[in-house]
Amino acid sequence: MANNVRPETMERITTQELAQAFIDEQITALRKQIGTKKVLLALSGGVDSSVVAALLIKAVGKQLVCVHVNHGLLRKGEPEQVIKVFRDEMNANLIYVDAVDRFLDKLAGVAEPEMKRKVIGAEFIRVFEEEARKLDGIEFLAQGTIYPDILESGPVKAHHNVGGLPEDLKFELVEPLKFLFKDEVRVVGKTLGLPDNMVYRQPFPGPGLGVRCTGAITRDRLEAVRESDAIVRDEFANAGLASKVWQYFTIVPDYKSTGVKDGKRSYEWPVVLRAVNTKDAMSATIEEIPYDVLKKITSRIITEVKGVNRVLYDITPKPTGTIEWE
Ligand code: XMP
Numbered sequence: 001m002a003n004n005v006r007p008e009t010m011e012r013i014t015t016q017e018l019a020q021a022f023i024d025e026q027i028t029a030l031r032k033q034i035g036t037k038k039v040l041l042a043l044s045g046g047v048d049s050s051v052v053a054a055l056l057i058k059a060v061g062k063q064l065v066c067v068h069v070n071h072g073l074l075r076k077g078e079p080e081q082v083i084k085v086f087r088d089e090m091n092a093n094l095i096y097v098d099a100v101d102r103f104l105d106k107l108a109g110v111a112e113p114e115m116k117r118k119v120i121g122a123e124f125i126r127v128f129e130e131e132a133r134k135l136d137g138i139e140f141l142a143q144g145t146i147y148p149d150i151l152e153s154g155p156v157k158a159h160h161n162v163g164g165l166p167e168d169l170k171f172e173l174v175e176p177l178k179f180l181f182k183d184e185v186r187v188v189g190k191t192l193g194l195p196d197n198m199v200y201r202q203p204f205p206g207p208g209l210g211v212r213c214t215g216a217i218t219r220d221r222l223e224a225v226r227e228s229d230a231i232v233r234d235e236f237a238n239a240g241l242a243s244k245v246w247q248y249f250t251i252v253p254d255y256k257s258t259g260v261k262d263g264k265r266s267y268e269w270p271v272v273l274r275a276v277n278t279k280d281a282m283s284a285t286i287e288e289i290p291y292d293v294l295k296k297i298t299s300r301i302i303t304e305v306k307g308v309n310r311v312l313y314d315i316t317p318k319p320t321g322t323i324e325w326e
Helices: 016-034 045-065 078-091 100-107 113-134 149-150 183-189 219-238 291-304
Strands: 038-042 064-070 093-098 138-142 172-174 249-251 257-261 266-275 309-314
Touching: 016 045, 016 172, 016 183, 016 266, 038 045, 045 064, 045 078, 045 138, 045 183, 064 078, 064 113, 078 093, 093 113, 100 113, 113 138, 219 249, 219 266, 257 309, 266 291, 291 309
Parallel strands: 038 064, 038 138, 064 093, 138 172, 266 309
Antiparallel strands: 249 266, 257 266
């Protein structure tokens, strides 16, 4: 059994110097563990898996095989950024799997939130398993497990492990970040040269935009979630709010209301804006967004996003509302 308790002597990684020392130490340890064998990593593009990838690329180069599964529920520009950063800039061995149709076909008509999560999780394992079977000589599976995942103290339902793989695909685990807290992972990521918008990005749930397109997901409504989310991120960045607000995003519920567009009556979806601050995601407060920022976001969403005629701002704290809508 691997030791899963952070050594008491381990210093908190607060500076790039300390991060560099951690990186050097890990490179030596990873080379020793992996030797000349191959390692597989499910690279979502989130902070943890990206930092693991960057670290392993430094340690074992092309012996690392990254699999990026695009399940169609990622934010705008994310798959492209993973390819740019890892394949183009870091010269990684990256397999990009376009599984959008597979996931959306499986999710068609599935309205119950926990069932949606199950379908997404199960399909992810299936796609990853298929890719793993195509590869020869993989002996290790790298994971972006961090210390809060081990402590299980956080309510953030992290989706780090590819647990659920069949018995014959049980690889030896490589978990170089397992004693780090999130802020330490970010310093390590920054020191490894990952872009700020990858290292400092807000938490994003495993089932992605799927839980923000409430009820049964349809492609057009999912696009409305993706496009409105991109506008909110853009305007939060313009207003200097991106690093001040813990999580901010949009939801597009599965119902419509009447409106007027181009002099004609419309019957379209509302977009709900959510922006919360929290320490541990157990409770959350509402960030007071300046009115002109709200007006700008609303104006852009109702003119740029197809199928939308209204924007609402959810000012419900947690409790009683959860952060996500489902
Ligand atoms: P709630 O909605 O429960 O969310 O207040 C608390 C935090 O957890 C995230 N969240 C998830 N993360 N898989 C994840 O990886 C999930 O199924 C999931 N559901 C919620 C949510 O984004 C928030 O940060």
